[in-house]
Amino acid sequence: MRNSRPIILFPLLCFLSSTISILCDPNPLVCNEKEKHALLRFKKSLSDPGNRLLPWSVNQDCCRWEAVRCNNVTGRVVELHLGNPYDTDDLEFNSKFELGGEISPALLELEFLSYLNLSGNDFGGSPIPSFLGSMGSLRYLDLSYAGFGGLVLHQLGNLSTLRHLDLGGNSGLYVENLGWISHLAFLKYLGMDWVDLHREVHWLESVSMLPSLLELHLSECELDSNMTSSLGYANFTSLTFLDLSNNNFNQEIPNWLFNLSSLVSLSLSNNQFKGQISESFGQLKYLESLFVSANSFHGPIPTSIGNLSSLRYLSLFENPLINGTLPMSLGQLKYLEYLDVSFNSFHGPIPTSIGNLSSLRSLGLSENQLINGTLPMSLWFLSNLENLNVRGTSLTGTISEVHFTALSKLKDLLISGTSLSFHVNSSWTPPFQLEYLEADSCKMGPKFPAWLQTQKSLFCLDVSRSGIVDTAPNWFWKFASYIEQIHLSNNQISGDLSQVVLNNTIIDLSSNCFSGRLPRLSPNVVVLNIANNSFSGQISPFMCQKMNGRSKLEVVDISINALSGELSDCWMHWSSLTHVSLGSNNLSGKIPNSMGSLVGLKALSLQNNSFYGEIPSSLENCKVLGLINLSDNKFSGIIPRWIFERTTLMVIHLRSNKFNGHYSSTNMPTFFSYSVGSC
Ligand SMILES: *[C@@H]1O[C@H](CO)[C@@H](O)[C@H](O)[C@H]1NC(C)=O
Ligand SMILES: *[C@@H]1O[C@H](CO)[C@@H](O)[C@H](O)[C@H]1NC(C)=O
Ligand SMILES: *[C@@H]1O[C@H](CO)[C@@H](O)[C@H](O)[C@H]1NC(C)=O
Ligand SMILES: *[C@@H]1O[C@H](CO)[C@@H](O)[C@H](O)[C@H]1NC(C)=O
Ligand SMILES: *[C@@H]1O[C@H](CO)[C@@H](O)[C@H](O)[C@H]1NC(C)=O
Ligand SMILES: *[C@@H]1O[C@H](CO)[C@@H](O)[C@H](O)[C@H]1NC(C)=O
Ligand SMILES: *[C@@H]1O[C@H](CO)[C@@H](O)[C@H](O)[C@H]1NC(C)=O
Ligand SMILES: *[C@@H]1O[C@H](CO)[C@@H](O)[C@H](O)[C@H]1NC(C)=O
Ligand SMILES: *[C@@H]1O[C@H](CO)[C@@H](O)[C@H](O)[C@H]1NC(C)=O
Numbered sequence: 136m137r138n139s140r141p142i143i144l145f146p147l148l149c150f151l152s153s154t155i156s157i158l159c160d161p162n163p164l165v166c167n168e169k170e171k172h173a174l175l176r177f178k179k180s181l182s183d184p185g186n187r188l189l190p191w192s193v194n195q196d197c198c199r200w201e202a203v204r205c206n207n208v209t210g211r212v213v214e215l216h217l218g219n220p221y222d223t224d225d226l227e228f229n230s231k232f233e234l235g236g237e238i239s240p241a242l243l244e245l246e247f248l249s250y251l252n253l254s255g256n257d258f259g260g261s262p263i264p265s266f267l268g269s270m271g272s273l274r275y276l277d278l279s280y281a282g283f284g285g286l287v288l289h290q291l292g293n294l295s296t297l298r299h300l301d302l303g304g305n306s307g308l309y310v311e312n313l314g315w316i317s318h319l320a321f322l323k324y325l326g327m328d329w330v331d332l333h334r335e336v337h338w339l340e341s342v343s344m345l346p347s348l349l350e351l352h353l354s355e356c357e358l359d360s361n362m363t364s365s366l367g368y369a370n371f372t373s374l375t376f377l378d379l380s381n382n383n384f385n386q387e388i389p390n391w392l393f394n395l396s397s398l399v400s401l402s403l404s405n406n407q408f409k410g411q412i413s414e415s416f417g418q419l420k421y422l423e424s425l426f427v428s429a430n431s432f433h434g435p436i437p438t439s440i441g442n443l444s445s446l447r448y449l450s451l452f453e454n455p456l457i458n459g460t461l462p463m464s465l466g467q468l469k470y471l472e473y474l475d476v477s478f479n480s481f482h483g484p485i486p487t488s489i490g491n492l493s494s495l496r497s498l499g500l501s502e503n504q505l506i507n508g509t510l511p512m513s514l515w516f517l518s519n520l521e522n523l524n525v526r527g528t529s530l531t532g533t534i535s536e537v538h539f540t541a542l543s544k545l546k547d548l549l550i551s552g553t554s555l556s557f558h559v560n561s562s563w564t565p566p567f568q569l570e571y572l573e574a575d576s577c578k579m580g581p582k583f584p585a586w587l588q589t590q591k592s593l594f595c596l597d598v599s600r601s602g603i604v605d606t607a608p609n610w611f612w613k614f615a616s617y618i619e620q621i622h623l624s625n626n627q628i629s630g631d632l633s634q635v636v637l638n639n640t641i642i643d644l645s646s647n648c649f650s651g652r653l654p655r656l657s658p659n660v661v662v663l664n665i666a667n668n669s670f671s672g673q674i675s676p677f678m679c680q681k682m683n684g685r686s687k688l689e690v691v692d693i694s695i696n697a698l699s700g701e702l703s704d705c706w707m708h709w710s711s712l713t714h715v716s717l718g719s720n721n722l723s724g725k726i727p728n729s730m731g732s733l734v735g736l737k738a739l740s741l742q743n744n745s746f747y748g749e750i751p752s753s754l755e756n757c758k759v760l761g762l763i764n765l766s767d768n769k770f771s772g773i774i775p776r777w778i779f780e781r782t783t784l785m786v787i788h789l790r791s792n793k794f795n796g797h798y799s800s801t802n803m804p805t806f807f808s809y810s811v812g813s814c
């Protein structure tokens with residue numbers, strides 16, 4: 136590297152003597168014997184369940200070993216790429232390739248090592264070896280997510296040529312004194328996410344001394360506002376990336392931050408920062424990402440936000456005291472792709488300038504109850520929009536097919552809880568394929584929305600309380616069987632479900648006009664709420680239905696229908712059940728013994744039927760029962776003692792039966808209703 140002549144000569148030499156193959160080997164260097172043996176000792180002390188280092192064999196040139204790089208002039212080892220190459224969602228799989236064990240000081244013999252990457256391995260909570268502080272040629276040291284623990288030693292301060300130091304993702308590491316960091320004058324990247332820094336009140340003085348620093352990662356470091364100084368002068372003014380998210384800061388944004396005029400990404404999310412969002416933000420004119428969500432800021436967004444002309448991500452959500460109107464100047468952010476101001480207190484209309492955000496892909500205004508007016512016409516030209524979330528605003532007006540012509544990329548349309556009505560032609564074919572449609576409480580009826588059948592990618596459909604007064608069309612149930620969650624409650628939808636097999640994880644058809652015998656269920660159904668409809672016929676075919684697999688059903692609410700007959704002894708097929716609500720039907724007979732097999736049962740409501748007989752002793756097996764409502768039936772006999780002794784049982788209703796003796800009901804609501812929620 137120091138002398139580049141051999142590199143220039145090499146191809147020429149090769150060309151002249153192309154018949155002499157050894158000279159034409161692109162990597163003719165042979166590794167240093169001493170370094171080879173140091174590496175073998177290093178390997179020996181490691182555990183390597185995935186056999187990643189198996190190819191490191193004594194018979195081979197160590198410069199050709201997996202993960203080893205040599206200087207191509209001197210043949211000395213300069214880089215060790217031992218980061219876990221697997222970072223998939225399957226943690227168990229990744230862990231098979233984790234190196235562990237002991238890091239041997241044999242590494243010290245690699246005098247020219249400039250890059251050492253051990254990230255993503257698992258050293259089982261052991262401390263960072265102090266000898267690393269003597270590896271004076273290191274420029275890159277990546278020990279992130281490698282299961283290190285204990286005190287971070289000041290010896291690392293000896294690595295004066297370091298460019299890149301990553302200790303992040305080691306939740307067991309802590310720092311008492313960070314003074315040593317200021318010796319790393321060339322440091323460009325400092326990663327300390329998850330490292331506990333709360334004992335070090337001087338951290339800011341130390342890192343601010345680093346004139347070359349470009350990236351500073353300090354997320355989840357237990358930092359608070361207990362700092363010794365308000366910084367007089369910050370020397371890290373080249374900083375482009377600063378992450379202070381997930382700490383405990385509770386002061387106003389300190390002024391030095393606005394001197395970091397090169398910042399491209401700033402995250403202060405999940406703290407308790409106070410005060411107004413300062414006009415000074417406008418000075419950070421290279422910002423592309425600004426994340427200040429989940430803090431305690433108050434007051435309006437300053438107009439100067441419009442000066443951040445490179446901004447692509449702006450996240451302000453969950454600052455409940457941020458108020459005022461959304462500034463017109465937002466419209467100047469022509470590169471903005473992501474805007475989320477949900478869960479704040481904005482009021483007034485959405486500025487028409489929103490239509491200037493031609494790069495916008497995601498717009499979140501939800502849970503700002505004072506945002507009113509209509510969706511501005513200009514919004515419907517944002518042809519890159521994938522996610523529109525205005526849930527819980529006071530927006531009004533009618534949306535029709537003309538609005539959507541440009542929105543071919545729309546995936547999530549969340550308008551629940553607004554006063555928007557959705558009025559489209561029954562033959563409409565939308566240009567988009569939705570994944571989420573949440574339109575609870577929006578007017579969509581009276582006709583069943585036929586356009587839904589064009590939507591082949593739906594994951595969650597919620598058109599509860601949408602004024603539909605119609606029969607569910609024949610295509611619907613087959614179409615719906617691929618949708619994970621369906622919420623149609625509180626409409627006047629009718630239809631006979633006798634021949635239908637429901638296959639949704641969550642399905643809420645409650646408070647409609649569905650009729651016929653109960654539908655059948657696939658094993659996938661977890662929550663079924665069909666309360667308050669007109670289902671009739673015997674309940675036993677439903678209870679004892681044959682299923683292709685073990686049912687996952689946890690919640691069943693069939694109350695307020697016209698079902699009849701006895702509960703069959705088939706409860707053992709429903710062992711996942713936690714909530715059973717069968718009240719207000721015409722059911723009769725005894726409580727079958729098999730109900731005692733529901734060991735996870737938390738709530739049982741059978742009230743207002745014609746059940747009789749004694750409470751079976753098997754019910755005592757339902758150890759986590761918290762609510763039992765048997766009132767308004769013909770139960771008789773003695774009420775078993777365990778009912779009153781069970782500490783988990785919070786709500787007991789037994790009145791209007793023929794039990795012997797006296798008892799007192801708990802003073803709780805008589806009706807159990809399980810809230811299914813929304814998408
Ligand atoms: C040697 O390494 C240097 C820097 O790493 C690189 O630029 C050069 O192309 C390499 N030469 C050969 C012949 O591989
Ligand atoms: C270390 O290795 C991991 C996994 O291969 C990689 O993702 C990471 O970028 C490497 N770190 C550095 C500083 O090169
Ligand atoms: C750190 O460097 C100093 C001076 O260069 C040296 O005396 C000391 O031994 C080094 N410490 C470690 C742990 O390498
Ligand atoms: C601030 O930190 C110092 C040193 O850890 C500690 O002595 C002091 O009590 C802390 N003050 C507050 C207000 O937490
Ligand atoms: C911020 O910049 C101003 C003017 O450039 C300077 O006077 C001030 O000392 C700086 N503050 C910090 C904390 O660096
Ligand atoms: C800031 O950095 C400059 C050189 O970049 C240096 O001369 C100066 O001493 C540093 N200031 C502090 C307070 O470290
Ligand atoms: C924002 O830009 C305007 C015009 O470009 C300028 O007058 C104003 O001072 C800037 N505001 C801030 C806070 O930088
Ligand atoms: C914003 O909230 C503050 C209190 O935090 C209040 O004094 C102010 O009047 C509110 N402004 C608007 C426009 O609602
Ligand atoms: C929006 O764009 C139009 C046309 O490009 C421009 O005239 C207008 O000033 C812009 N509005 C804002 C708030 O940026």
Ligand SMILES: *[C@@H]1O[C@H](CO)[C@@H](O)[C@H](O)[C@H]1NC(C)=O
Nearest residue numbers: 482483484505506507508509
């Ligand atoms: C929006 O609400 C404000 C009160 O906060 C009211 O003055 C204004 O008339 C409302 N605008 C519309 C279009 O409803």
Ligand SMILES: *[C@@H]1O[C@H](CO)[C@@H](O)[C@H](O)[C@H]1NC(C)=O
Nearest residue numbers: 535536559560561562563564
């Ligand atoms: C509905 O669309 C069809 C075909 O596009 C058209 O013929 C009809 O007039 C439309 N109906 C209404 C009420 O817009």
Ligand SMILES: *[C@@H]1O[C@H](CO)[C@@H](O)[C@H](O)[C@H]1NC(C)=O
Nearest residue numbers: 616617619638639640657659
């Ligand atoms: C039932 O849902 C599962 C996904 O939960 C899906 O894989 C399967 O194809 C669906 N079955 C039918 C008959 O739609």
